Amino acid sequence: MKFLNRGLLALTLIFTASLLQSSEYLYKDEVIFNPAFNQEVNRLGSELYEKTGISLRLIMLRELPRDKSIVEYEKELMQNFNEPTILLTFSELDMRVDILAKPVSLYEYFDKKQVLSPISSPVQAFVVALLNMDFSDMSSGGTILPLLAQKAKDGEQKGKYSGSMFNGYADIAEQVAKSKNVVLENAVGSANQTTILVVKVLFYGVIVYAIIMYIKRKIYLRRQSHEKK
Template sequence: MKLISLLKSGFLAALCSFGLNAATIDNAGVLSEPIKSKLNEMGAELKETTGVTLDLITFSNLNGESIDEAIKPFKSSLKPPYVILVLVPKKAGAKTGKVDIYTSNDANSLFDKEAVLSPYPESGSILPILVSNKGKDIYNAAMLNGYADIADRIANSKGVVLKSSIGNSNRDTINIFRYLIYGSIILVIVVFAIRKIKR
């Protein structure tokens, strides 16, 4: 019975695709082909330039297992250093889905997992998009943004710049607005102080 559920979940196809150095295994069917292609491109460049494997796995159903138990077969097929980004999308009627990042011991220090998974838009690159519930492609946007953020952080830790990087436009935009707002507040305070001194 368990063998049948493994076959239905695409486990064997996923395991075979890992052998082909695929970076994306979308068992949940939530990612579009262009996004998978971009993720695979970034993953291949990261592996080639840094030696670190970065994979994304989505599960439609964990069948009562924890995420850690579900990815054990995938982890055993990878050579360290590796990072695995895992998504279990929210089902209809469920309150939340699940997102987590698993690393080999030697990949722990290459990036800040807590920052990537932060719910705050200024540092997190996945959860702020998922909790927004705006738009039909939140999984595509969140996984592309999170995967690219992890890849860029790993590349930076190794002193490499990825040509396929998309950057982090959300964080950059938020920081630009933050600086504009802070600058405006400081300008208003300075103008009030100068007017008060002149009186």
């Protein structure tokens, strides 16, 4: 009986240790609950840490604590980590995304503004600036918000969340690795660029359609004006 109890205790400890290790880089998940997503994040995060000593953790929240901003939440959570850490945090109900790095020198290894840009390409940035007549901010290359902003059918929300957040997670990891002159075997690479290309095609399709409808409207109004005369 004692042998069985010891064996059960050993298995419990092994399982607990395995569970903690598997959730190390997908540090908190209240949204996706997908083992495959967990595995992909932890595989990439583990390799990045082994090769650079930098821990990149993904936080997937259902909702931020009451009366607390996403930055305040990240700063509080950051106190749990001693090693150089980058937090990529998403809150579903608040629809907020942020990146916090400690120490601040880690920002030298990746472009936070680019990762969190709502614009996916320089051409798109120019079009948006032209429409708004504001060229003060032409940042582009966003790998999270352009995907997060896409409409999803019922039942596909989690797929959109996991795709956009892993896209950003991989972007940060690859930028850090490149800055550290290391190669990540689990990098997303060309697959990441293909996803962004799809977003660009969808965006430009909407822009072209809007322009065509605008021209048609102008022609229609002009004809109506001539007919009245």
